[in-house]
Amino acid sequence: MSIAVEYPRRFASLVKFEHTVFALPFAYVGAFLAVDGxxxxxxxxxxxxxxxxxxxxxxxLNRLIDAGLDARNPRTASRELPxxxxxxxxxVVFCLAALGVFLVAVYQLDPLVHWLWPIPVIxxxxxxxxKRFTWLCHGWLGAVxxxxxxxxxxxxxxxxxxxxxxxxxxVACWVAxxxxxxxxxxxxxxxxxxxxxxxxxxxxxxxxxxxxxxxAATIAFLVGAGIGLPVGVVYWLGVGAVxxxxxxxxxLVRPNDLGRLNTAFFTMNGVxxxxxxxxxxxxxxxx
Numbered sequence: 001m002s003i004a005v006e007y008p009r010r011f012a013s014l015v016k017f018e019h020t021v022f023a024l025p026f027a028y029v030g031a032f033l034a035v036d037g038x039x040x041x042x043x044x045x046x047x048x049x050x051x052x053x054x055x056x057x058x059x060x061l062n063r064l065i066d067a068g069l070d071a072r073n074p075r076t077a078s079r080e081l082p083x084x085x086x087x088x089x090x091x092v093v094f095c096l097a098a099l100g101v102f103l104v105a106v107y108q109l110d111p112l113v114h115w116l117w118p119i120p121v122i123x124x125x126x127x128x129x130x131k132r133f134t135w136l137c138h139g140w141l142g143a144v145x146x147x148x149x150x151x152x153x154x155x156x157x158x159x160x161x162x163x164x165x166x167x168x169x170x171v172a173c174w175v176a177x178x179x180x181x182x183x184x185x186x187x188x189x190x191x192x193x194x195x196x197x198x199x200x201x202x203x204x205x206x207x208x209x210x211x212x213x214x215x216a217a218t219i220a221f222l223v224g225a226g227i228g229l230p231v232g233v234v235y236w237l238g239v240g241a242v243x244x245x246x247x248x249x250x251x252l253v254r255p256n257d258l259g260r261l262n263t264a265f266f267t268m269n270g271v272x273x274x275x276x277x278x279x280x281x282x283x284x285x286x287x
Contacts, residue, residue: 015059025277030149034157046108053102058124060095065128109155135201142176163228170221177214204255238279
């Protein structure tokens with residue numbers, strides 16, 4: 001296979017491009033709710049480009065900073081950097097390009113985000129290091145991803161009204177909750193390497209309870225945001241759908257049965273984000 005084809009595939013695999021489905025729909029949620037309708041094509045295009053650039057930068061930095069840890073973990077040793085499919089300098093160049101894409105997009109949007117863009121970038125850099133020190137790394141990851149709807153709102157409206165903060169908090173709790181589940185994949189390896197995670201600190205049952213509480217908070221924040229917005233009944237049906245899907249996700253796994261953890265983490269969370277956006281979209285076009 002030619003290099004022109006192989007390297008793009010390696011970079012797409014590096015950043016798990018398909019997992020953009022987790023955060024991008026919630027950025028659209030923030031954009032649609034910000035204008036109580038359908039944003040302009042200009043704003044939607046540049047919000048999309050900004051999200052792709054930001055997420056690519058975040059994942060590239062994570063893989064670069066964690067390359068040594070990944071090499072010592074059987075689950076991640078085959079990733080592009082530990083396996084030698086990509087060199088560190090390749091990923092550095094990729095991160096700089098992703099940062100460039102992000103900044104170009106940011107400067108097509110409201111002037112407010114021209115000042116705010118360093119915040120997510122700092123969050124991206126800090127996150128990979130936190131697991132070396134504290135199990136609160138899950139909360140940090142959630143907070144960084146919670147910037148998606150908040151940033152999209154600011155990028156279109158030029159303000160940070162309190163419903164936008166509640167949308168961000170909902171996403172933060174949602175992501176932190178399923179990242180607790182994700183920590184169960186590597187509990188033994190993390191413990192052996194002296195890393196911190198909820199699974200290491202609290203065990204399987206404690207991790208489950210943490211995820212349940214965070215996902216209950218997700219619904220509470222979505223309800224709070226809806227109360228402060230001129231939404232219709234379809235929005236509330238969407239909140240109910242998210243609650244049902246989260247309940248189903250938690251029903252897929254038990255502390256003594258993690259066999260369907262992959263389905264709970266990867267499949268269900270993609271379904272949740274897309275489903276909620278679809279309800280918000282229908283509410284927006286029907287209002």
